Amino acid sequence: MKQILLVLALLTISNLGYSQGNWSWTRVADLPITTSNNAFVEVISDNGKFAYSFGGISDSLTQSDIHQRVFKYSVSQDSWTEMPEIPDTSGKIASAASFVNDKIYLIGGYHVESNGTETSSNKIHIYDPSIDAFEADGSSLPIPIDGHVQAVWRDSLIFVVTGWSNTENVPDVQIYNPELNSWMIGTPTPNLTDYKSFGASGYILGDTIFYYGGVIDNPIFEATNTLRKGVIDEKDPTQIEWTVISPSNGDPLYRAACSGHNKVVFWLGGSKQAYNFNALAYYTDEPVLPNNRTINIDLENNTQSNTFNTQNEVMDLRGIAKIGGGNWLIAGGIDSLQKATNKTYLAHKPELSDINTLNNPPFFKVVLTGDYFKIMTENIGEIIVYDIQGRTLFQSNKQLADLKIPKSELQQGILLFVYDDKVNLPLNIKKVNP
Numbered sequence: 001m002k003q004i005l006l007v008l009a010l011l012t013i014s015n016l017g018y019s020q021g022n023w024s025w026t027r028v029a030d031l032p033i034t035t036s037n038n039a040f041v042e043v044i045s046d047n048g049k050f051a052y053s054f055g056g057i058s059d060s061l062t063q064s065d066i067h068q069r070v071f072k073y074s075v076s077q078d079s080w081t082e083m084p085e086i087p088d089t090s091g092k093i094a095s096a097a098s099f100v101n102d103k104i105y106l107i108g109g110y111h112v113e114s115n116g117t118e119t120s121s122n123k124i125h126i127y128d129p130s131i132d133a134f135e136a137d138g139s140s141l142p143i144p145i146d147g148h149v150q151a152v153w154r155d156s157l158i159f160v161v162t163g164w165s166n167t168e169n170v171p172d173v174q175i176y177n178p179e180l181n182s183w184m185i186g187t188p189t190p191n192l193t194d195y196k197s198f199g200a201s202g203y204i205l206g207d208t209i210f211y212y213g214g215v216i217d218n219p220i221f222e223a224t225n226t227l228r229k230g231v232i233d234e235k236d237p238t239q240i241e242w243t244v245i246s247p248s249n250g251d252p253l254y255r256a257a258c259s260g261h262n263k264v265v266f267w268l269g270g271s272k273q274a275y276n277f278n279a280l281a282y283y284t285d286e287p288v289l290p291n292n293r294t295i296n297i298d299l300e301n302n303t304q305s306n307t308f309n310t311q312n313e314v315m316d317l318r319g320i321a322k323i324g325g326g327n328w329l330i331a332g333g334i335d336s337l338q339k340a341t342n343k344t345y346l347a348h349k350p351e352l353s354d355i356n357t358l359n360n361p362p363f364f365k366v367v368l369t370g371d372y373f374k375i376m377t378e379n380i381g382e383i384i385v386y387d388i389q390g391r392t393l394f395q396s397n398k399q400l401a402d403l404k405i406p407k408s409e410l411q412q413g414i415l416l417f418v419y420d421d422k423v424n425l426p427l428n429i430k431k432v433n434p
Contacts, residue, residue, distance in 0.1 A: 023294055025309060026346040026380070026399060028329070029078045031071060034058050034340040035332040037093035037255075037277060039106055040319030042329070043129045044099075049075040049400075050129065051321035051329050054106050055086050057093050058340050061278045063112045065340075066091035072132065073331065073344065075323055076376075078401035087134050092121055093277055094199075096150035096318055098158045100178050103128055105138065105158055107176070110146035112277070120144035120166045124176065138181050143172050147198030149211040157237055159209060161230070162189055164198035169217050171196050173230075175238060187230075187240040193218040194226055194244050199274070201258035201317075203265050205299065207232045210245075210265050212295075213253030215274040221282040223252035223274045227297075250306060251291060257320035257330055261352040263300035268330060268347060269293075271315040279316070279338040287338045290315040314341065325362060325379035325421075326353035327400065346400060348380055350421065364419045364427045373410070373417070373431065375403040381421035388414045407433055 031053065038056030042049070051073040059065045068085040086092070086106065095109025104127040110120045122145075124138040141160070148163025160174040173186035189195035193216040200214025209230045215221045227246040233239035256270025275281050275288040292313045296305045314333035321329040331344040363378040375383050377398060385394035385405065393410050396403065398419070412433050420426040 022349075023307065023309065023312075024348045025312065026348065028344050028346050028400070029073070029080055031331055031342040031344060032080050032082060033069065033071075034342045035067070035069075036061070036316040036334045036340040037318055038332050039095045039097040039109070040257075040317070040321060040329075040331055041097035041099050041104060042321035042323050043104065044324065045102065045129065047130070049323045051075070051323070051331065052083070052097065052104060052127070052129070053331050054097055054125075054127075055092055055095060055109065056318075056332060056340075057091075057277055061334070061338075061340060063114060063116070066093055066112055066277075068092075070127075072129075073321075073329070075400050076402050078399070083132050084134060086125060087137070088121070088123060088125070092146075094146040094164075094318065095121065096148065096160075098150060098152050100152055100155060100158060102130065103135075103178065105176065105178060107150060107158065107160060108141060108145040108148055108163070110164075118166075120146045120164065138176070138178075139183060142174055142183050142185065143170060145170070145172075145174070147200075147214075149200050149202040149209075149214075151202055151204040151209055153204050153207070153209075153232060153237060159186070159204065159232075161202065161209065161211060162196050162198070162200065162214075169196045169198055169215075173240060184238050186238045187242070189228070189230070189242050193224075194247060195228055195242060197224060197226075199223075199255045201256050201267060201270075203258050203260040204232075205260050205263065205265055207234050209240075210260075210297075212249065212258070212267055213256065213270065215254060221274045223254040223272060225249045225252045249304075250295070251293065253291075253293070253295075255316050255318070257317040257328075259320050259322050259328055261322075261326075262354075264296060264298050264352055266294065266296045266352075268320065268328075269312055269314045269317050269333065279334050288315070289338075290334070290336055312345075312347075314343070323400075324353070326350040327379065346380070350379070353379075362419075362421055362427070364429065366417045366429045366431055368407075368431065371407050372404040373407065373433075375405065375417065375419075377419055377421070379421045381419055384418045384420070385410060386416040386418065387411060388416075 035056040039054040092109035106125040149161040197214025202211025316334040
C-alpha cells in the first residue's frame with residue numbers, strides 16, 4: 001500500500017509540469033458526410049452529452065450541395081447517427097442553433113435558388129433531443145436573418161445580433177423567449193460599419209455579449225478585425241449598451257467558432273478574408289484559406305493570446321459544442337484545400353473548466369460489466385490500473401468515449417484504478433476482479 005501512495009504522490013507532482021495556456025486537439029469520429037456552414041450545438045441532459053449538426057453545404061460547395069440533413073454525435077459512444085431532416089422547403093446555410101431548457105432552437109439562415117437568388121429565413125425550428133424529433137416551428141423572426149451572431153443569456157433568452165437580411169447588413173437585435181415563444185426587439189447596434197456585420201461570431205459572459213469580426217459592406221464586402229461588446233441590462237434585457245472594445249484587433253476574422261467560460265471568451269478557426277459559400281473570395285473568386293488561429297481574451301487579467309495550430313486549419317464554422325470539463329467540439333467546415341470536410345475535433349483546454357478544485361472533482365466511475373471494466377469520466381486524461389503491491393497492470397490515455405478494459409488483461413484480486421486529468425489530484429477507485 002505504501003508503494004501505491006508513493007505512486008499517487010509522484011502523479012501529483014507531475015501535474016506541476018503540465019503546460020498551461022495551450023489547446024490540445026484530438027480527432028474523434030468523422031461526420032457521415034462532408035459538410036460546412038452547418039449549425040452546430042451541444043446537448044447536455046440526463047441521457048448524456050451530445051452534439052448536433054443541422055444543414056449546411058457538402059461536397060463541391062455548389063448550390064445543389066446545400067442540404068437539410070441532421071446528425072447527432074454521442075460523446076460517450078464517439079459515434080454519429082442521422083436524425084430527421086430540417087422541416088423546411090429546401091436546404092439552408094448560415095443558420096445558428098442554441099440549446100435552452102432541454103430544446104434546440106435553429107434560427108435563420110438562407111436558401112440559395114438554382115438561379116443564384118438568396119433568401120434569408122425568418123424561421124425558428126424547434127428540436128426536442130429527448131425524442132429526436134422536430135416540433136412545430138416557433139414564432140417567426142420579425143426580421144429574416146442569416147450570418148448573424150447568436151448567443152444565450154442566462155439560460156433563458158436567445159440573442160440574435162446584426163447579420164444579413166436579404167439585401168442588406170442590418171443593425172437589428174432580436175431576442176427570442178423560448179418559454180413564451182415570442183420575440184422582443186433589443187437596442188440595435190449603432191448603424192455603423194464598426195458594428196454591423198455578417199459572418200461574425202460571439203458569446204455572452206454574464207450580462208455582456210462579445211462579438212468579433214465578420215464582414216462589413218463599405219463599400220465592398222470586407223472582413224473586419226473589430227471587437228465589440230454589448231452590456232445587457234439585467235432588469236430589462238432589451239436594453240443594451242454597445243461599445244467597441246478594439247477597432248483593430250489583429251487579423252480580420254470571418255466565420256469562426258466562438259465560445260467562452262467564466263472570464264474568458266475565445267474564437268477558433270475562420271479566415272482572414274471574406275468569401276461566398278463556395279470558399280471563393282467575393283468579387284475576385286480567388287480561393288480563401290483558413291487562418292488556423294485561436295484567440296483567447298481573458299477579461300479578468302486583461303490579456304489576449306493568439307496561437308496557431310495546423311489541426312485548426314478550418315473555416316466556415318457556424319457553431320461549437322461546449323461539453324464541459326474544458327472540452328469543445330467542432331465538426332465540418334472548409335479545410336485548406338477549399339473543400340467541405342467531415343472531420344470532427346475535440347479541442348481541450350482544462351483551465352477553461354470548473355474542475356480545478358478538489359471541492360468539485362471531475363466525474364470518475366468504474367463499472368464491472370460482463371467481461372469488461374468500463375471507465376467513465378467527464379474529461380480526457382490517463383487511466384492507470386495497479387495491483388495491491390503498486391505494480392502497473394494497465395495504462396492508457398482516456399478520451400471522451402468510455403474506455404473498456406477486458407478483465408482478462410488484469411489479474412484477479414484488489415485493483416486500484418487511477419484517473420489523472422493533469423489538472424486535479426489524481427482520483428482512485430478500488431475494485432475487485434473476481
